[in-house]
Amino acid sequence: MLISDKQHQANRNNAQHSTGPTTPAGKEAIRFNALTYGLRTRVTILPDENAADYSQLWDELDADWQPQTRTERCYLETMVTSQWLLRRVAESEQQIYTFVAFGEERFKMLTYVAKQRAQLERSFRTAIEDMKQSQKERQARQPQPAKPAPAPVHKPAEPQAPPPEYVMSERAEAHPLFCAPETPYTL
Secondary structure (H helix, E strand, O other), X not given: OOOOHHXXXXXXXXXXXXXXXXXXXXXXHOOOOOOOOOOOOOOOOOOOOOHHHHHHHHHHHHXXXXXXXXXXXXXXXXXXXXXXXXXXXXXXXXXXXXXXOOOHHHHHHHHHHHHHHHHHHHHHHHHHHHHHXXXXXXXXXXXXXXXXXXXXXXXXXXXXXXXXXXOOOOOHHHOXXXXXOOOOOOO
């Protein structure tokens, strides 16, 4: 659809008046207008949430999964963010029951919360499966240490017959030390 030059100029003039707030108070007031509820929010931790709890969640899942590649770290980020937002969704659900009167508005809000919960749980499960697959593939690519050759199987030796008992002869002359020929002794 083409617009006239006159309409185009009017749009440009109106756009000059739509620059948003210019004062610090105005900017502060609209800071969270673009906040979306999902995995890719601009702000993961809201002002009333505890950043230390988020860090602890991250550290615990990092210790559990020990990601080694950039892709695995992305899966970890998805798992952490999903769990963090699931906690927020649970708190939202509690607030709906507490502060929204019984009726159609509460039903709409709870329906939305249920959709969010399902999406985040699915995202978490998918990230876990993707992480498992990635780690399995990474381990398959790594050279496996050579397995030592199995020790040869030896048959047990036949029990050897004991050697015949040595019997010394009665006479010393028959002994091998005494059987050497005599040499003349000279000084």
